[in-house]
Amino acid sequence: MSGREEIEILVVGGGPAGATAALLLARSGIEVCLVERRREYQGKVCGEFVSAEGVAVLRRLGILERLLSRGALPITHTRIHSASGDAFDSTLPRSAGEGGIGISRRLLDEALLADAAAAGARIFRGARLSGLSRVASRWVARVHREGSTATLSARVVLGAGGRNSKVAELAGLAGTLPNVGMGLQNHFLRLSPSDERVNLFLLRGGYAGLAPVEQGRWCLGALLFRSAAANPFTDLTASLATTSGARAILASLGDRLDQGATHPIRIGMRRPTTTGLLLAGDAAGSVDPFSGQGIALALMGGEAAAESILGILRGRESPARLGYRDFLRREVGSRLIVTALLRRILERPSLAHACVSAFRRHPILASRLVGLTRNSGGPFLGPLPRLAARFLLK
Structure with missing residues (x-):
């Protein structure tokens, strides 16, 4: 990747939202270039649970059965534990006949990107967006990769690079979203079969979710509202150790395989569109992680963004952008109201x-x-x- 090139669509971010949009656009015969900072087979800090709405998207994309064959696990129930040891069980809602699944971001993202590439999208890994400006009727982006810089002139840009979106920042859409804490992730060896359940532990100072994923592993994802420790995993371990329901379950886990952290975790919605540019996934709007809706909303948002971009390319930009904003208000905004209320309780x-x-x-x-x-x-x-x-x- 070097020099200057004119393209139809530039997608920045190869997570579920960006990869889904790139896949659908490429299948429609549209020229798509996707840039992603992570190199191949790198995961991302995440709770790694996909709720039923997201699984329905994977079914529509024709990728679900392949993911299940590679180890993605059904999740049908949740158990929520208070810090004092009480707990309740609930069956998770289904959508379009689908239930939830546990799946690592490494497996999910790589499968979506591979399908996008097979459909004709050009995927550039280890690439970083450094500049973005509106010139006449196009967006001009500067992208760094492997020591070289390319200038890409795109008709439409989709920013899908997560909560701290560089596209949102450079396009003047970043806004001010509240920082609710630090996200942590651990993978542990799973010593027993999955019981199709995700556990949510309400801790003093945060919360943690435990979901089974492929390759005989557990994913323990957590959010700490505040952490004064030099190592936030120390705070997480201490909080879990004082929660009776968590102690019993965590004592049965195998060895810790890896860990990661991300900060800040920003919650809320941005202005999601401007002329020739859309934001998708967490870049457009993100809800509290305890809801288990992050990946599903990203997949749904990727679908909606692809539909909107097709409308823009057909000369119907105003109604296409309006329809996309309506989607975000309906699907993300409504959940934000509920999860904001629940976060006040969790605190x-x-x-x-x-x-x-x-x-x-x-x-x-x-x-x-x-x-x-x-x-x-x-x-x-x-x-x-x-x-x-x-x-x-x-």
Whole structure:
């Protein structure tokens, strides 16, 4: 990659949103160039759970069965533990006949990128965006890779580089999103078969999720609201050690295989479009990780962004961008309302314990709450605070 080149579509970011959009556009016969900072087979800090809505996208893309054959694991239930040891179980909502899966970002992202390349997209790994400006009717991007710099003039740019999107920054769409903490990830050897369950531990100072993934591993993803330790994994270990439900489960884990961290974790929505440019995935809007919706929203967003870009290329930019904004408001904005309320509860361990206790006593309330994080409980949103208070006071 060097010199100057004119292209139709530049996708910045090869995660689920960017790779999905590139795959769909390439299948439509559109010229696509995707640049991704990570080199081949590098994972990303993530909880590695795909909810049913995202699995339905993978089915539509024709990739789901291949992922299952490579070890992705069905996840049908969740158990949520309070810091004081109480817990409740809930069946996870299904979508279009699909349930959730546990899958590493390494396996998921590589499969999507491989399919995008097979469809005709040009994929450049180890590439970094350093400049982006609007010149006449095109976007001009500077991309560094392997010691050389290329200038790419694109008709449309899709920024899908995550919460700290360089495209959003350079295009003036970054905004100010609140930093809710630090994300951590550990993989452990799994010594027993998967029980198709994801565990969520509500800790003092954060939360952690444990999901089974391929190759006989567990993924332990966590968010710490604050960490004063030089090594944040020390804080995580200490918090888990004081949580009875976590102690029992973590004692059964095998060796730690790897770990990673990312900071800051920003939550909220940005202005997602400007002329000839869209943001997708976490770059456009991200919800709290405890909802388990990050990957699914990225896959759904990649689909919606590809459809919008096709509209732009056909000369219908205004309605295409409007439709995409409506999608984000409906799918991301509604979840943000619910998860913001729940985060306030999680930040107060005594209140979180009271909620877990109430949900254990009233399973219907628990299932409806889980449904709200999946955008499947719309009419229930209005009375949620009043009903929750009623049960908490019993």
